[in-house]
Amino acid sequence: MKRDDKSYKGIGVFDSGIGGLTVVRALMERLPEENIVYFGDSARVPYGTKSPETVLRFARENLKFLKSRNIKLIVVACNTVSAVALPVLKAEEKLPVTGVLLPGALSASKTTESGKIAVIGTTATIHSGAYEEALHAINQDLEIFSQACPLFVSLAEEGWLNNDVTRLTARKYLEPVIEFGADTLVLGCTHYPLLREVISEVMGKGVELVDSANECAIEVEKILEKNNLRKMTGDTGEIRVFMSDVPYKFKEIGERFLGRSLGEVTKIQI
Amino acid sequence: MKRDDKSYKGIGVFDSGIGGLTVVRALMERLPEENIVYFGDSARVPYGTKSPETVLRFARENLKFLKSRNIKLIVVACNTVSAVALPVLKAEEKLPVTGVLLPGALSASKTTESGKIAVIGTTATIHSGAYEEALHAINQDLEIFSQACPLFVSLAEEGWLNNDVTRLTARKYLEPVIEFGADTLVLGCTHYPLLREVISEVMGKGVELVDSANECAIEVEKILEKNNLRKMTGDTGEIRVFMSDVPYKFKEIGERFLGRSLGEVTKIQI
Numbered sequence: 001m002k003r004d005d006k007s008y009k010g011i012g013v014f015d016s017g018i019g020g021l022t023v024v025r026a027l028m029e030r031l032p033e034e035n036i037v038y039f040g041d042s043a044r045v046p047y048g049t050k051s052p053e054t055v056l057r058f059a060r061e062n063l064k065f066l067k068s069r070n071i072k073l074i075v076v077a078c079n080t081v082s083a084v085a086l087p088v089l090k091a092e093e094k095l096p097v098t099g100v101l102l103p104g105a106l107s108a109s110k111t112t113e114s115g116k117i118a119v120i121g122t123t124a125t126i127h128s129g130a131y132e133e134a135l136h137a138i139n140q141d142l143e144i145f146s147q148a149c150p151l152f153v154s155l156a157e158e159g160w161l162n163n164d165v166t167r168l169t170a171r172k173y174l175e176p177v178i179e180f181g182a183d184t185l186v187l188g189c190t191h192y193p194l195l196r197e198v199i200s201e202v203m204g205k206g207v208e209l210v211d212s213a214n215e216c217a218i219e220v221e222k223i224l225e226k227n228n229l230r231k232m233t234g235d236t237g238e239i240r241v242f243m244s245d246v247p248y249k250f251k252e253i254g255e256r257f258l259g260r261s262l263g264e265v266t267k268i269q270i
Numbered sequence: 271m272k273r274d275d276k277s278y279k280g281i282g283v284f285d286s287g288i289g290g291l292t293v294v295r296a297l298m299e300r301l302p303e304e305n306i307v308y309f310g311d312s313a314r315v316p317y318g319t320k321s322p323e324t325v326l327r328f329a330r331e332n333l334k335f336l337k338s339r340n341i342k343l344i345v346v347a348c349n350t351v352s353a354v355a356l357p358v359l360k361a362e363e364k365l366p367v368t369g370v371l372l373p374g375a376l377s378a379s380k381t382t383e384s385g386k387i388a389v390i391g392t393t394a395t396i397h398s399g400a401y402e403e404a405l406h407a408i409n410q411d412l413e414i415f416s417q418a419c420p421l422f423v424s425l426a427e428e429g430w431l432n433n434d435v436t437r438l439t440a441r442k443y444l445e446p447v448i449e450f451g452a453d454t455l456v457l458g459c460t461h462y463p464l465l466r467e468v469i470s471e472v473m474g475k476g477v478e479l480v481d482s483a484n485e486c487a488i489e490v491e492k493i494l495e496k497n498n499l500r501k502m503t504g505d506t507g508e509i510r511v512f513m514s515d516v517p518y519k520f521k522e523i524g525e526r527f528l529g530r531s532l533g534e535v536t537k538i539q540i
Contacts, residue, residue: 042320043314043320043324043328044313044314049427049517049518050312050313050515050517051515051516051517051518054313054514054515054517057539058313123517123518123519124517124518127518150424150427150428151421151424151425151428151430151435153424154420154421154423154424155421157319157420158420158421160421163442164438165421165435165438165439165442168434168435168438169435172433172435244324245320245321245324246321247319247320247321247324247393247394248319248321248393248394248397249393269327
């Protein structure tokens with residue numbers, strides 16, 4: 001099949017900070033030949049405590065930056081932006097745009113046996129009701145319970161991935177979730193997979209935790225195929241990381257998310 | 271004494287978010303006749319986890335906004351900005367500029383009897399070493415111990431002012447502080463006074479907690495006097511609040527900081 005030059009362009013990925021690197025990790029595993037351009041808005045992180053209008057404004061600015069970097073597709077690797085701004089971004093943008101919310105919902109709907117699904121995320125994500133909407137669009141009969149867990153982001157960024165404070169916080173947030181009795185829990189924020197061990201321990205056996213990263217990579221592969229955009233040369237793709245701030249301890253935390261060395265990080269003002 | 275028109279201008283106060291309203295509260299108590307213009311950069315909060323360069327850039331932008339609002343004096347009601355950017359802001363600005371760091375240090379130096387002072391604050395504040403510098407400038411012989419407590423900001427914003435998670439977090443952060451054996455603890459972040467009860471309980475009797483708000487109001491009064499800028503008409507001043515984002519639960523949290531109704535809040539884009 002003949003591929004045009006466009007296929008050599010990168011996959012543009014953005015997040016409010018470094019949580020989206022978990023999505024980059026899944027993309028690198030599934031599509032190792034693809035070039036990836038990552039932008040993390042670490043100067044304005046977090047998004048999940050802010051208003052939908054502000055989140056939309058930031059998302060537009062991030063997207064504009066990525067478009068200046070020779071990309072062929074945009075991945076919104078942030079649940080908050082996916083929840084409150086994705087329809088607007090899709091309507092405004094000519095390039096294909098995909099988020100992490102629908103992949104997470106799809107993954108959960110495939111996992112559940114009882115039809116009872118719980119979703120945890122930031123305040124903005126949970127208040128948007130976007131997960132309920134996506135899950136009910138997939139299957140009207142699903143029973144859904146949502147819970148905001150705002151402190152999980154700070155705990156992940158502090159590196160308190162599995163200590164007594166994190167466990168106690170998880171117990172507090174997850175008590176009503178346990179009461180609801182789901183068999184599937186959606187980790188509806190890209191930071192949360194870092195706390196998987198504690199969340200899993202608190203939820204107990206019999207509850208599957210799903211995140212969006214792998215399903216999102218599958219979705220990206222489909223879009224590339226459909227639009228004839230896959231890079232077919234076998235050499236390993238390049239990852240370029242841009243951040244709006246490079247704070248103290250950034251590399252250490254970023255590499256925890258990416259699961260490998262970050263390479264060079266370029267700071268840009270947005 | 272004859273006062274010129276300038277005295278009717280407002281006192282401009284800014285912070286990364288709403289923590290600085292604790293300073294506004296102290297100003298209102300000490301200088302009830304003064305008009306106050308507050309700007310909280312809630313769209314980009316928190317500052318304390320970000321790099322000094324980014325904090326300086328944000329501070330300059332906030333200051334520029336305040337200057338468009340007819341003010342006579344600028345109060346940097348944010349410890350992080352006071353710690354990493356105040357000398358630059360002062361050098362660049364014609365209006366008098368004052369911060370919360372020196373007032374906090376002064377208050378601590380007056381309080382201590384043993385000469386052993388501990389300081390807690392954000393990562394950026396503690397890493398700047400600005401409190402040690404200010405305290406040693408006041409008295410070379412003071413012994414100082416500093417500890418970053420980054421999660422305290424998120425706990426205060428979540429409204430977990432006195433629960434078991436907050437207590438456990440405080441014990442973790444404050445253990446080395448207790449070991450150091452100070453008789454005075456500086457709450458070096460405008461969010462921390464909200465957690466005063468828990469911090470005090472964990473530190474135990476015999477440790478005085480000091481914050482900057484009251485000393486800062488005293489300093490502002492002195493600057494106004496010295497520059498002939500006090501508003502002398504007896505009517506109560508007006509408080510105007512501007513924020514770069516007005517997120518969910520904002521009013522509830524803001525009023526917790528201010529200790530009274532917030533009135534109208536204007537959202538501005540910065």
